[in-house]
Amino acid sequence: MNSWLYLVxxxxxxxxxxxxxxxxxxxxxxxxxxxGLMGLTNPWSVQGFARWILGLPxxxxxxxxxTLTLGAAIIGDxxxxxxxxxxxxxxxxxxxxxxAKVLGSIPLALGIAVGAFFGICITASICGGLSSPLxxxxxxxxxxxxxxxxxxxxxxxxxxxxxxxxxLIGIAHVFLVExxxxxxxxxxxxxxISFYVRCMLYDAGKEYGVGPRNKVVFQPVDGGDxxxxxxxxxxxxxxxxxxxxxxxxxxxLT
Amino acid sequence: xxxxxxxxIAKWYGEIxxxxxxxxxxxxxxxxLVGSNGAGKSTxxxxxxxxxxxxxxxxxxxxxxxxxxxxxxxxxxxxxEGDTFYEDMTVLAFVRAMGHLSGLGKSADRFAxxxxxxxxxxxxxxxxxxxxxxxxxxxxxxxxALVHKPDILVLDEPLSGIDAGGRREILRxxxxxxxxxxxxxxxxxxxxxxxxxTSRIVFMAQGQVIASGCLTEVRxxxxxxxxxxxxxxxxxxxxxxxxxxxxxxxxxxxNQQEAGVREEDIVLRVPQVERFYRELPxxxxxxxxxxxxxxxxDSSAEAVFGYLMENETEGHE
Numbered sequence: 001m002n003s004w005l006y007l008v009x010x011x012x013x014x015x016x017x018x019x020x021x022x023x024x025x026x027x028x029x030x031x032x033x034x035x036g037l038m039g040l041t042n043p044w045s046v047q048g049f050a051r052w053i054l055g056l057p058x059x060x061x062x063x064x065x066x067t068l069t070l071g072a073a074i075i076g077d078x079x080x081x082x083x084x085x086x087x088x089x090x091x092x093x094x095x096x097x098x099x100a101k102v103l104g105s106i107p108l109a110l111g112i113a114v115g116a117f118f119g120i121c122i123t124a125s126i127c128g129g130l131s132s133p134l135x136x137x138x139x140x141x142x143x144x145x146x147x148x149x150x151x152x153x154x155x156x157x158x159x160x161x162x163x164x165x166x167x168l169i170g171i172a173h174v175f176l177v178e179x180x181x182x183x184x185x186x187x188x189x190x191x192x193i194s195f196y197v198r199c200m201l202y203d204a205g206k207e208y209g210v211g212p213r214n215k216v217v218f219q220p221v222d223g224g225d226x227x228x229x230x231x232x233x234x235x236x237x238x239x240x241x242x243x244x245x246x247x248x249x250x251x252x253l254t
Numbered sequence: 255x256x257x258x259x260x261x262x263i264a265k266w267y268g269e270i271x272x273x274x275x276x277x278x279x280x281x282x283x284x285x286x287l288v289g290s291n292g293a294g295k296s297t298x299x300x301x302x303x304x305x306x307x308x309x310x311x312x313x314x315x316x317x318x319x320x321x322x323x324x325x326x327x328x329x330x331x332x333x334x335e336g337d338t339f340y341e342d343m344t345v346l347a348f349v350r351a352m353g354h355l356s357g358l359g360k361s362a363d364r365f366a367x368x369x370x371x372x373x374x375x376x377x378x379x380x381x382x383x384x385x386x387x388x389x390x391x392x393x394x395x396x397x398x399a400l401v402h403k404p405d406i407l408v409l410d411e412p413l414s415g416i417d418a419g420g421r422r423e424i425l426r427x428x429x430x431x432x433x434x435x436x437x438x439x440x441x442x443x444x445x446x447x448x449x450x451x452t453s454r455i456v457f458m459a460q461g462q463v464i465a466s467g468c469l470t471e472v473r474x475x476x477x478x479x480x481x482x483x484x485x486x487x488x489x490x491x492x493x494x495x496x497x498x499x500x501x502x503x504x505x506x507x508x509n510q511q512e513a514g515v516r517e518e519d520i521v522l523r524v525p526q527v528e529r530f531y532r533e534l535p536x537x538x539x540x541x542x543x544x545x546x547x548x549x550x551x552d553s554s555a556e557a558v559f560g561y562l563m564e565n566e567t568e569g570h571e
Contacts, residue, residue: 006354082338089303090355091328249306
Protein backbone atom coordinates (compact mmCIF):
# COMPACT_ATOMS: atom_id res chain seq x y z
CA MET A 1 0.00 0.00 0.00
CA ASN A 2 2.84 2.38 0.88
CA SER A 3 4.48 1.84 -2.46
CA TRP A 4 1.18 2.47 -4.23
CA LEU A 5 0.69 5.72 -2.30
CA TYR A 6 4.22 6.66 -3.26
CA LEU A 7 3.25 6.02 -6.88
CA VAL A 8 0.38 8.51 -6.48
CA UNK A 9 2.85 11.06 -5.12
CA UNK A 10 5.43 10.19 -7.79
CA UNK A 11 2.80 10.69 -10.53
CA UNK A 12 1.87 14.06 -9.03
CA UNK A 13 5.53 15.12 -9.02
CA UNK A 14 5.98 13.98 -12.62
CA UNK A 15 3.01 16.10 -13.69
CA UNK A 16 4.59 19.23 -12.21
CA UNK A 17 6.54 20.07 -15.34
CA UNK A 18 7.23 23.77 -15.79
CA UNK A 19 6.19 23.83 -19.47
CA UNK A 20 2.79 22.44 -18.55
CA UNK A 21 2.28 25.09 -15.89
CA UNK A 22 3.42 27.79 -18.31
CA UNK A 23 0.74 26.77 -20.85
CA UNK A 24 -1.93 26.95 -18.14
CA UNK A 25 -0.62 30.30 -16.94
CA UNK A 26 -0.60 31.83 -20.44
CA UNK A 27 -4.18 30.68 -21.07
CA UNK A 28 -5.25 32.00 -17.69
CA UNK A 29 -3.62 35.38 -18.34
CA UNK A 30 -5.36 35.58 -21.72
CA UNK A 31 -8.78 34.94 -20.16
CA UNK A 32 -8.08 37.25 -17.24
CA UNK A 33 -7.11 40.02 -19.67
CA UNK A 34 -10.33 39.44 -21.57
CA UNK A 35 -12.31 39.60 -18.33
CA GLY A 36 -10.50 42.76 -17.26
CA LEU A 37 -10.87 44.58 -20.58
CA MET A 38 -14.51 43.64 -21.04
CA GLY A 39 -15.26 44.57 -17.42
CA LEU A 40 -13.66 47.97 -17.79
CA THR A 41 -15.86 48.84 -20.78
CA ASN A 42 -19.06 47.26 -19.49
CA PRO A 43 -19.38 46.21 -15.81
CA TRP A 44 -19.99 42.52 -15.29
CA SER A 45 -23.26 40.98 -14.22
CA VAL A 46 -23.40 37.40 -12.90
CA GLN A 47 -25.42 36.46 -15.97
CA GLY A 48 -22.97 37.98 -18.44
CA PHE A 49 -19.94 36.66 -16.57
CA ALA A 50 -21.31 33.10 -16.51
CA ARG A 51 -22.41 33.15 -20.14
CA TRP A 52 -19.53 34.99 -21.83
CA ILE A 53 -16.62 33.91 -19.69
CA LEU A 54 -17.39 30.74 -17.78
CA GLY A 55 -19.66 29.18 -20.41
CA LEU A 56 -17.41 30.01 -23.33
CA PRO A 57 -13.63 30.38 -23.04
CA UNK A 58 -13.31 28.93 -19.54
CA UNK A 59 -15.37 25.73 -19.68
CA UNK A 60 -15.12 25.04 -23.39
CA UNK A 61 -11.51 25.97 -24.00
CA UNK A 62 -9.43 26.55 -20.87
CA UNK A 63 -10.67 23.50 -18.94
CA UNK A 64 -10.41 21.07 -21.88
CA UNK A 65 -6.95 22.32 -22.85
CA UNK A 66 -5.40 22.18 -19.37
CA THR A 67 -6.97 18.79 -18.64
CA LEU A 68 -5.79 17.61 -22.05
CA THR A 69 -2.18 18.55 -21.26
CA LEU A 70 -2.42 16.71 -17.93
CA GLY A 71 -4.71 13.84 -18.94
CA ALA A 72 -2.89 12.82 -22.09
CA ALA A 73 0.33 12.86 -20.08
CA ILE A 74 -0.94 10.40 -17.45
CA ILE A 75 0.31 7.47 -19.51
CA GLY A 76 1.46 9.36 -22.59
CA ASP A 77 4.48 11.03 -20.95
CA UNK A 78 5.90 7.76 -19.67
CA UNK A 79 5.10 6.08 -22.96
CA UNK A 80 6.76 8.80 -24.99
CA UNK A 81 9.81 9.00 -22.72
CA UNK A 82 9.89 5.19 -22.62
CA UNK A 83 9.96 5.20 -18.84
CA UNK A 84 6.75 3.22 -18.40
CA UNK A 85 8.89 0.10 -18.15
CA UNK A 86 10.20 1.25 -14.74
CA UNK A 87 6.64 1.28 -13.43
CA UNK A 88 5.24 -1.83 -15.09
CA UNK A 89 7.97 -4.05 -13.62
CA UNK A 90 7.05 -2.96 -10.08
CA UNK A 91 4.62 -5.00 -7.97
CA UNK A 92 1.44 -3.19 -9.02
CA UNK A 93 -1.44 -4.56 -10.98
CA UNK A 94 -1.91 -2.62 -14.17
CA UNK A 95 -5.28 -1.19 -13.16
CA UNK A 96 -3.93 0.06 -9.83
CA UNK A 97 -0.97 1.64 -11.60
CA UNK A 98 -3.33 3.56 -13.86
CA UNK A 99 -5.54 4.54 -10.93
CA ALA A 100 -2.53 5.86 -9.01
CA LYS A 101 -1.41 7.90 -11.99
CA VAL A 102 -4.86 9.43 -12.42
CA LEU A 103 -5.16 10.19 -8.70
CA GLY A 104 -1.73 11.80 -8.83
CA SER A 105 -2.91 14.10 -11.62
CA ILE A 106 -6.18 15.18 -10.03
CA PRO A 107 -4.74 17.60 -7.42
CA LEU A 108 -2.82 19.52 -10.06
CA ALA A 109 -5.73 19.60 -12.52
CA LEU A 110 -8.11 20.80 -9.79
CA GLY A 111 -5.51 23.21 -8.45
CA ILE A 112 -5.05 24.85 -11.83
CA ALA A 113 -8.76 24.86 -12.72
CA VAL A 114 -10.01 26.14 -9.37
CA GLY A 115 -7.09 28.55 -9.02
CA ALA A 116 -7.75 30.01 -12.47
CA PHE A 117 -11.46 30.18 -11.71
CA PHE A 118 -10.81 32.13 -8.51
CA GLY A 119 -8.37 34.29 -10.45
CA ILE A 120 -10.87 35.34 -13.10
CA CYS A 121 -13.59 35.87 -10.48
CA ILE A 122 -11.26 38.24 -8.63
CA THR A 123 -10.34 39.96 -11.91
CA ALA A 124 -14.03 40.40 -12.72
CA SER A 125 -14.64 41.89 -9.27
CA ILE A 126 -11.73 44.29 -9.51
CA CYS A 127 -12.07 45.34 -13.13
CA GLY A 128 -15.75 44.95 -13.77
CA GLY A 129 -17.39 45.45 -10.44
CA LEU A 130 -19.18 42.09 -10.47
CA SER A 131 -22.50 43.05 -8.92
CA SER A 132 -22.98 40.02 -6.69
CA PRO A 133 -20.53 39.44 -3.82
CA LEU A 134 -17.49 37.57 -5.12
CA UNK A 135 -17.84 34.71 -2.65
CA UNK A 136 -21.41 33.95 -3.73
CA UNK A 137 -20.51 33.69 -7.41
CA UNK A 138 -17.44 31.61 -6.71
CA UNK A 139 -19.18 29.02 -4.54
CA UNK A 140 -22.14 28.91 -6.90
CA UNK A 141 -20.12 27.69 -9.84
CA UNK A 142 -17.34 25.81 -8.05
CA UNK A 143 -19.01 22.34 -8.17
CA UNK A 144 -19.43 22.75 -11.94
CA UNK A 145 -15.76 23.58 -12.37
CA UNK A 146 -14.70 20.62 -10.20
CA UNK A 147 -16.93 18.06 -11.91
CA UNK A 148 -16.09 19.43 -15.36
CA UNK A 149 -12.37 19.17 -14.61
CA UNK A 150 -12.67 15.57 -13.42
CA UNK A 151 -14.76 14.52 -16.41
CA UNK A 152 -12.37 16.10 -18.90
CA UNK A 153 -9.29 14.74 -17.11
CA UNK A 154 -10.43 11.12 -17.01
CA UNK A 155 -11.61 11.33 -20.63
CA UNK A 156 -8.25 12.61 -21.84
CA UNK A 157 -6.48 10.15 -19.54
CA UNK A 158 -8.29 7.30 -21.25
CA UNK A 159 -7.46 8.81 -24.63
CA UNK A 160 -3.78 8.74 -23.62
CA UNK A 161 -3.90 5.02 -22.82
CA UNK A 162 -5.47 4.19 -26.17
CA UNK A 163 -3.67 6.43 -28.62
CA UNK A 164 -0.01 7.22 -28.96
CA UNK A 165 -0.82 10.67 -30.38
CA UNK A 166 -3.46 11.44 -27.78
CA UNK A 167 -2.57 15.15 -27.60
CA LEU A 168 -3.27 15.72 -31.29
CA ILE A 169 -6.48 13.71 -31.14
CA GLY A 170 -7.42 15.57 -27.97
CA ILE A 171 -6.89 18.98 -29.60
CA ALA A 172 -9.06 17.88 -32.52
CA HIS A 173 -11.68 16.74 -30.00
CA VAL A 174 -11.61 20.07 -28.15
CA PHE A 175 -12.14 22.09 -31.31
CA LEU A 176 -14.53 19.79 -33.13
CA VAL A 177 -16.62 18.36 -30.31
CA GLU A 178 -16.32 20.66 -27.30
CA UNK A 179 -16.26 23.96 -29.19
CA UNK A 180 -17.98 23.40 -32.52
CA UNK A 181 -20.39 20.51 -32.02
CA UNK A 182 -21.62 21.80 -28.67
CA UNK A 183 -22.95 24.85 -30.55
CA UNK A 184 -25.04 22.89 -33.01
CA UNK A 185 -28.77 22.51 -32.56
CA UNK A 186 -30.25 19.10 -31.76
CA UNK A 187 -29.13 16.28 -29.51
CA UNK A 188 -25.74 15.62 -31.15
CA UNK A 189 -24.13 18.12 -28.79
CA UNK A 190 -24.90 15.78 -25.90
CA UNK A 191 -21.83 13.73 -26.77
CA UNK A 192 -19.69 16.68 -25.69
CA ILE A 193 -18.64 17.06 -22.06
CA SER A 194 -18.99 20.83 -22.30
CA PHE A 195 -22.73 20.47 -22.86
CA TYR A 196 -23.20 18.99 -19.37
CA VAL A 197 -20.79 21.50 -17.87
CA ARG A 198 -22.84 24.35 -19.30
CA CYS A 199 -26.14 22.75 -18.23
CA MET A 200 -24.84 22.53 -14.68
CA LEU A 201 -23.52 26.08 -14.88
CA TYR A 202 -26.82 27.48 -16.14
CA ASP A 203 -28.76 25.57 -13.52
CA ALA A 204 -26.51 26.78 -10.70
CA GLY A 205 -26.93 30.40 -11.73
CA LYS A 206 -30.57 30.38 -12.73
CA GLU A 207 -31.61 32.63 -9.84
CA TYR A 208 -29.27 35.27 -11.28
CA GLY A 209 -30.84 34.85 -14.71
CA VAL A 210 -28.02 32.71 -16.04
CA GLY A 211 -29.11 30.47 -18.91
CA PRO A 212 -28.61 29.70 -22.57
CA ARG A 213 -29.36 32.38 -25.11
CA ASN A 214 -31.90 30.16 -26.83
CA LYS A 215 -33.34 27.44 -24.64
CA VAL A 216 -35.20 25.78 -27.53
CA VAL A 217 -32.05 25.38 -29.56
CA PHE A 218 -29.81 24.46 -26.60
CA GLN A 219 -32.26 21.97 -25.03
CA PRO A 220 -30.54 21.86 -21.62
CA VAL A 221 -30.88 18.98 -19.19
CA ASP A 222 -31.58 19.53 -15.51
CA GLY A 223 -28.59 20.61 -13.37
CA GLY A 224 -28.80 17.47 -11.22
CA ASP A 225 -28.87 15.27 -14.30
CA UNK A 226 -25.93 17.17 -15.76
CA UNK A 227 -23.99 16.65 -12.52
CA UNK A 228 -24.82 12.95 -12.61
CA UNK A 229 -23.73 12.79 -16.25
CA UNK A 230 -20.40 14.45 -15.39
CA UNK A 231 -19.86 12.07 -12.47
CA UNK A 232 -20.74 9.12 -14.72
CA UNK A 233 -18.32 10.39 -17.39
CA UNK A 234 -15.54 10.83 -14.82
CA UNK A 235 -16.06 7.43 -13.17
CA UNK A 236 -16.81 5.70 -16.47
CA UNK A 237 -13.69 6.90 -18.25
CA UNK A 238 -11.58 6.20 -15.16
CA UNK A 239 -12.83 2.60 -15.09
CA UNK A 240 -12.48 2.30 -18.85
CA UNK A 241 -8.91 3.58 -18.64
CA UNK A 242 -8.12 1.12 -15.85
CA UNK A 243 -9.62 -1.74 -17.85
CA UNK A 244 -7.88 -0.71 -21.06
CA UNK A 245 -4.52 -0.26 -19.41
CA UNK A 246 -4.77 -3.59 -17.60
CA UNK A 247 -5.45 -5.42 -20.87
CA UNK A 248 -3.25 -3.49 -23.21
CA UNK A 249 0.35 -4.41 -23.92
CA UNK A 250 2.78 -1.70 -24.79
CA UNK A 251 5.38 -3.22 -27.06
CA UNK A 252 7.22 0.06 -27.27
CA LEU A 253 8.01 0.27 -23.58
CA THR A 254 11.74 0.41 -24.12
CA UNK B 255 10.97 -25.14 -6.98
CA UNK B 256 12.95 -23.38 -9.69
CA UNK B 257 12.95 -19.59 -9.44
CA UNK B 258 12.04 -19.26 -13.11
CA UNK B 259 9.90 -21.65 -15.14
CA UNK B 260 8.91 -20.86 -18.66
CA UNK B 261 6.42 -23.32 -19.98
CA UNK B 262 5.60 -23.63 -23.65
CA ILE B 263 5.49 -19.93 -24.23
CA ALA B 264 4.56 -18.51 -27.60
CA LYS B 265 4.14 -14.88 -28.48
CA TRP B 266 2.57 -13.80 -31.73
CA TYR B 267 2.64 -10.30 -33.14
CA GLY B 268 -0.10 -10.66 -35.72
CA GLU B 269 1.23 -13.34 -38.03
CA ILE B 270 4.81 -13.04 -36.84
CA UNK B 271 6.00 -15.34 -34.10
CA UNK B 272 8.13 -13.45 -31.59
CA UNK B 273 8.54 -16.60 -29.54
CA UNK B 274 7.60 -20.11 -30.45
CA UNK B 275 7.11 -22.87 -27.86
CA UNK B 276 9.87 -21.81 -25.51
CA UNK B 277 10.33 -23.83 -22.34
CA UNK B 278 13.07 -23.20 -19.81
CA UNK B 279 13.81 -23.97 -16.20
CA UNK B 280 16.33 -21.58 -14.66
CA UNK B 281 18.11 -22.12 -11.39
CA UNK B 282 19.97 -19.73 -9.11
CA UNK B 283 23.21 -18.53 -10.62
CA UNK B 284 23.96 -16.84 -13.91
CA UNK B 285 22.33 -17.83 -17.16
CA UNK B 286 23.40 -16.16 -20.36
CA LEU B 287 20.88 -15.47 -23.07
CA VAL B 288 22.51 -15.42 -26.46
CA GLY B 289 21.04 -14.74 -29.88
CA SER B 290 21.25 -12.36 -32.77
CA ASN B 291 18.88 -9.41 -33.17
CA GLY B 292 15.29 -10.55 -33.54
CA ALA B 293 16.02 -13.92 -31.97
CA GLY B 294 13.39 -13.31 -29.30
CA LYS B 295 15.61 -12.49 -26.31
CA SER B 296 13.96 -9.19 -25.48
CA THR B 297 10.46 -10.62 -25.98
CA UNK B 298 11.35 -13.45 -23.61
CA UNK B 299 12.67 -10.96 -21.05
CA UNK B 300 9.57 -8.79 -21.35
CA UNK B 301 7.34 -11.82 -20.80
CA UNK B 302 9.52 -12.91 -17.91
CA UNK B 303 9.12 -9.52 -16.23
CA UNK B 304 5.37 -9.28 -16.82
CA UNK B 305 5.39 -6.52 -19.41
CA UNK B 306 4.01 -8.70 -22.17
CA UNK B 307 1.40 -11.39 -21.92
CA UNK B 308 2.29 -14.62 -23.67
CA UNK B 309 -0.11 -15.71 -26.43
CA UNK B 310 0.01 -19.14 -24.83
CA UNK B 311 1.99 -20.87 -22.11
CA UNK B 312 3.06 -19.59 -18.71
CA UNK B 313 5.91 -17.62 -17.25
CA UNK B 314 6.29 -18.54 -13.60
CA UNK B 315 8.36 -16.86 -10.91
CA UNK B 316 8.59 -19.13 -7.88
CA UNK B 317 5.54 -20.96 -9.20
CA UNK B 318 3.42 -17.84 -9.67
CA UNK B 319 2.30 -16.45 -12.99
CA UNK B 320 4.13 -13.17 -13.39
CA UNK B 321 1.43 -11.59 -15.59
CA UNK B 322 -1.43 -12.52 -13.26
CA UNK B 323 0.32 -12.07 -9.91
CA UNK B 324 1.90 -8.60 -9.82
CA UNK B 325 3.12 -8.97 -6.23
CA UNK B 326 5.63 -11.60 -7.31
CA UNK B 327 7.45 -8.83 -9.20
CA UNK B 328 8.73 -7.71 -5.81
CA UNK B 329 11.21 -10.56 -6.18
CA UNK B 330 12.24 -9.39 -9.61
CA UNK B 331 14.68 -6.74 -10.78
CA UNK B 332 14.87 -5.67 -14.39
CA UNK B 333 17.30 -3.48 -16.29
CA UNK B 334 15.92 -2.77 -19.76
CA GLU B 335 18.09 -2.40 -22.81
CA GLY B 336 16.74 1.05 -23.73
CA ASP B 337 18.67 4.08 -22.54
CA THR B 338 15.68 5.95 -21.15
CA PHE B 339 15.22 7.58 -17.76
CA TYR B 340 13.40 10.31 -15.90
CA GLU B 341 16.05 12.67 -17.20
CA ASP B 342 15.43 15.57 -14.81
CA MET B 343 16.02 13.42 -11.71
CA THR B 344 19.36 12.90 -10.05
CA VAL B 345 20.82 9.41 -10.03
CA LEU B 346 20.15 8.99 -6.31
CA ALA B 347 16.60 10.38 -6.51
CA PHE B 348 15.80 8.02 -9.37
CA VAL B 349 17.11 4.90 -7.67
CA ARG B 350 15.47 5.93 -4.38
CA ALA B 351 12.13 6.45 -6.16
CA MET B 352 12.42 3.00 -7.71
CA GLY B 353 13.13 1.64 -4.24
CA HIS B 354 9.99 3.30 -2.89
CA LEU B 355 7.99 1.86 -5.76
CA SER B 356 9.36 -1.59 -4.94
CA GLY B 357 7.99 -1.30 -1.42
CA LEU B 358 11.11 -0.30 0.53
CA GLY B 359 9.40 2.53 2.40
CA LYS B 360 11.69 4.43 4.74
CA SER B 361 14.67 2.20 3.93
CA ALA B 362 14.58 3.31 0.30
CA ASP B 363 17.33 5.90 0.76
CA ARG B 364 19.71 3.47 2.50
CA PHE B 365 19.04 0.71 -0.02
CA ALA B 366 19.47 3.15 -2.90
CA UNK B 367 22.89 4.24 -1.61
CA UNK B 368 23.90 0.60 -1.15
CA UNK B 369 22.86 -0.28 -4.69
CA UNK B 370 24.70 2.74 -6.07
CA UNK B 371 27.77 1.74 -4.10
CA UNK B 372 27.63 -1.79 -5.49
CA UNK B 373 27.34 -0.66 -9.08
CA UNK B 374 29.98 2.03 -8.70
CA UNK B 375 27.49 4.82 -9.27
CA UNK B 376 27.72 6.47 -5.86
CA UNK B 377 30.38 8.97 -7.03
CA UNK B 378 27.96 10.61 -9.42
CA UNK B 379 24.77 10.06 -7.41
CA UNK B 380 24.03 13.79 -7.25
CA UNK B 381 24.31 14.26 -10.98
CA UNK B 382 21.20 14.71 -13.08
CA UNK B 383 20.53 11.76 -15.36
CA UNK B 384 20.48 13.95 -18.45
CA UNK B 385 24.07 14.93 -17.71
CA UNK B 386 25.31 11.34 -17.24
CA UNK B 387 27.42 9.45 -19.75
CA UNK B 388 26.30 6.13 -21.25
CA UNK B 389 28.39 4.19 -18.77
CA UNK B 390 26.98 6.11 -15.80
CA UNK B 391 23.47 5.53 -17.05
CA UNK B 392 24.12 1.80 -17.44
CA UNK B 393 25.31 1.64 -13.83
CA UNK B 394 22.25 3.60 -12.69
CA UNK B 395 19.99 1.22 -14.57
CA UNK B 396 21.65 -1.69 -12.81
CA UNK B 397 21.31 0.03 -9.44
CA UNK B 398 17.55 0.53 -9.87
CA ALA B 399 17.21 -3.17 -10.71
CA LEU B 400 19.19 -4.13 -7.61
CA VAL B 401 17.81 -1.61 -5.17
CA HIS B 402 15.20 -3.86 -3.52
CA LYS B 403 17.58 -6.84 -3.38
CA PRO B 404 15.55 -9.07 -5.70
CA ASP B 405 15.93 -12.85 -5.96
CA ILE B 406 15.81 -12.73 -9.73
CA LEU B 407 17.61 -10.21 -11.91
CA VAL B 408 16.79 -9.88 -15.58
CA LEU B 409 19.38 -7.76 -17.34
CA ASP B 410 19.10 -6.84 -20.99
CA GLU B 411 22.52 -5.97 -22.42
CA PRO B 412 23.84 -4.71 -19.06
CA LEU B 413 27.42 -4.31 -20.26
CA SER B 414 26.92 -2.16 -23.31
CA GLY B 415 28.45 1.29 -22.97
CA ILE B 416 30.59 0.37 -19.98
CA ASP B 417 34.38 0.58 -20.38
CA ALA B 418 36.59 -2.51 -20.01
CA GLY B 419 37.53 -1.80 -16.37
CA GLY B 420 33.92 -1.14 -15.49
CA ARG B 421 32.85 -4.36 -17.17
CA ARG B 422 35.19 -6.35 -15.00
CA GLU B 423 33.73 -4.70 -11.89
CA ILE B 424 30.17 -5.37 -13.03
CA LEU B 425 30.95 -8.98 -13.91
CA ARG B 426 32.48 -9.41 -10.44
CA UNK B 427 29.26 -8.02 -8.99
CA UNK B 428 27.24 -10.54 -11.01
CA UNK B 429 29.39 -13.37 -9.70
CA UNK B 430 29.00 -12.06 -6.15
CA UNK B 431 25.23 -11.90 -6.51
CA UNK B 432 25.11 -15.38 -8.03
CA UNK B 433 27.13 -16.74 -5.11
CA UNK B 434 24.44 -15.44 -2.72
CA UNK B 435 21.75 -17.42 -4.53
CA UNK B 436 20.39 -14.74 -6.85
CA UNK B 437 19.15 -15.91 -10.24
CA UNK B 438 20.61 -13.72 -12.97
CA UNK B 439 19.45 -13.82 -16.56
CA UNK B 440 21.78 -11.79 -18.72
CA UNK B 441 21.50 -11.12 -22.40
CA UNK B 442 24.53 -9.81 -24.18
CA UNK B 443 26.11 -9.56 -27.57
CA UNK B 444 29.52 -9.79 -25.97
CA UNK B 445 29.70 -13.55 -25.67
CA UNK B 446 33.22 -13.63 -24.25
CA UNK B 447 32.04 -11.71 -21.23
CA UNK B 448 29.01 -13.89 -20.63
CA UNK B 449 31.28 -16.88 -20.91
CA UNK B 450 33.60 -15.37 -18.32
CA UNK B 451 30.90 -15.52 -15.66
CA THR B 452 28.82 -18.52 -16.63
CA SER B 453 28.86 -21.69 -18.62
CA ARG B 454 25.08 -21.95 -18.55
CA ILE B 455 23.85 -20.46 -21.77
CA VAL B 456 20.55 -20.39 -23.60
CA PHE B 457 21.01 -19.96 -27.34
CA MET B 458 18.07 -18.44 -29.20
CA ALA B 459 17.26 -18.01 -32.88
CA GLN B 460 14.06 -17.13 -34.70
CA GLY B 461 11.97 -17.10 -31.54
CA GLN B 462 13.08 -20.52 -30.39
CA VAL B 463 15.58 -21.94 -27.95
CA ILE B 464 17.99 -23.79 -30.21
CA ALA B 465 20.18 -25.09 -27.41
CA SER B 466 20.55 -24.60 -23.69
CA GLY B 467 22.71 -25.90 -20.90
CA CYS B 468 26.36 -26.03 -20.02
CA LEU B 469 28.51 -24.72 -22.83
CA THR B 470 30.71 -27.83 -23.04
CA GLU B 471 27.63 -30.07 -23.11
CA VAL B 472 26.09 -28.03 -25.91
CA ARG B 473 29.39 -28.12 -27.80
CA UNK B 474 29.56 -31.89 -27.36
CA UNK B 475 26.13 -32.27 -28.93
CA UNK B 476 27.25 -30.65 -32.16
CA UNK B 477 28.22 -33.95 -33.81
CA UNK B 478 28.44 -32.47 -37.29
CA UNK B 479 31.11 -30.06 -36.12
CA UNK B 480 34.04 -32.11 -34.75
CA UNK B 481 35.79 -30.14 -32.06
CA UNK B 482 39.07 -28.47 -32.92
CA UNK B 483 41.79 -29.12 -30.37
CA UNK B 484 45.27 -27.68 -30.42
CA UNK B 485 47.92 -29.98 -29.01
CA UNK B 486 51.59 -29.24 -28.42
CA UNK B 487 53.94 -32.17 -27.89
CA UNK B 488 57.59 -33.13 -28.36
CA UNK B 489 56.62 -35.51 -31.22
CA UNK B 490 53.76 -33.95 -33.15
CA UNK B 491 54.02 -36.13 -36.30
CA UNK B 492 54.23 -39.38 -34.33
CA UNK B 493 51.25 -38.36 -32.20
CA UNK B 494 49.20 -37.19 -35.18
CA UNK B 495 49.58 -40.37 -37.15
CA UNK B 496 48.84 -42.57 -34.10
CA UNK B 497 45.70 -40.55 -33.33
CA UNK B 498 44.47 -40.95 -36.91
CA UNK B 499 45.22 -44.67 -36.76
CA UNK B 500 43.23 -45.06 -33.54
CA UNK B 501 40.21 -43.29 -35.02
CA UNK B 502 40.13 -40.79 -32.18
CA UNK B 503 40.46 -37.91 -34.65
CA UNK B 504 39.15 -37.42 -38.15
CA UNK B 505 41.77 -34.93 -39.19
CA UNK B 506 45.20 -33.62 -38.24
CA UNK B 507 46.54 -30.33 -39.50
CA UNK B 508 50.22 -29.39 -39.23
CA ASN B 509 51.48 -25.82 -39.43
CA GLN B 510 47.97 -24.36 -39.23
CA GLN B 511 48.14 -20.65 -39.96
CA GLU B 512 46.09 -19.38 -37.05
CA ALA B 513 46.69 -16.92 -34.28
CA GLY B 514 48.40 -18.55 -31.30
CA VAL B 515 49.36 -21.72 -33.21
CA ARG B 516 53.10 -22.53 -33.15
CA GLU B 517 55.16 -24.64 -35.53
CA GLU B 518 55.24 -27.65 -33.22
CA ASP B 519 51.48 -27.52 -32.69
CA ILE B 520 48.98 -29.71 -34.43
CA VAL B 521 45.28 -29.03 -34.74
CA LEU B 522 43.04 -32.06 -34.36
CA ARG B 523 39.44 -32.57 -35.42
CA VAL B 524 37.87 -34.67 -32.68
CA PRO B 525 34.39 -36.15 -33.23
CA GLN B 526 33.99 -37.65 -29.73
CA VAL B 527 35.67 -35.42 -27.23
CA GLU B 528 34.91 -37.52 -24.15
CA ARG B 529 36.39 -40.66 -25.72
CA PHE B 530 39.40 -38.64 -26.83
CA TYR B 531 40.12 -37.37 -23.32
CA ARG B 532 39.60 -40.85 -21.89
CA GLU B 533 41.98 -42.62 -24.25
CA LEU B 534 44.65 -39.94 -24.75
CA PRO B 535 46.64 -40.69 -21.55
CA UNK B 536 47.16 -44.36 -22.55
CA UNK B 537 48.27 -43.28 -25.98
CA UNK B 538 50.78 -40.82 -24.55
CA UNK B 539 52.26 -43.56 -22.34
CA UNK B 540 52.35 -45.96 -25.25
CA UNK B 541 54.20 -43.48 -27.48
CA UNK B 542 56.40 -42.26 -24.61
CA UNK B 543 55.93 -38.60 -25.48
CA UNK B 544 55.11 -35.49 -23.48
CA UNK B 545 52.16 -33.17 -23.99
CA UNK B 546 52.90 -29.53 -23.33
CA UNK B 547 49.48 -28.04 -23.88
CA UNK B 548 45.99 -28.99 -25.04
CA UNK B 549 43.57 -26.20 -25.92
CA UNK B 550 40.06 -26.39 -27.34
CA UNK B 551 39.90 -23.91 -30.21
CA ASP B 552 36.19 -23.74 -30.93
CA SER B 553 34.39 -24.30 -27.64
CA SER B 554 33.80 -20.66 -26.91
CA ALA B 555 30.25 -19.38 -26.73
CA GLU B 556 30.89 -17.46 -29.91
CA ALA B 557 32.06 -20.54 -31.84
CA VAL B 558 29.23 -22.68 -30.47
CA PHE B 559 26.71 -20.00 -31.39
CA GLY B 560 28.18 -19.83 -34.89
CA TYR B 561 27.84 -23.62 -35.34
CA LEU B 562 24.31 -23.58 -33.95
CA MET B 563 23.34 -20.85 -36.37
CA GLU B 564 24.91 -22.86 -39.23
CA ASN B 565 22.85 -25.87 -38.17
CA GLU B 566 19.72 -23.72 -38.02
CA THR B 567 20.31 -22.35 -41.51
CA GLU B 568 21.01 -25.81 -42.91
CA GLY B 569 17.91 -27.16 -41.16
CA HIS B 570 15.75 -24.49 -42.74
CA GLU B 571 17.25 -25.09 -46.17
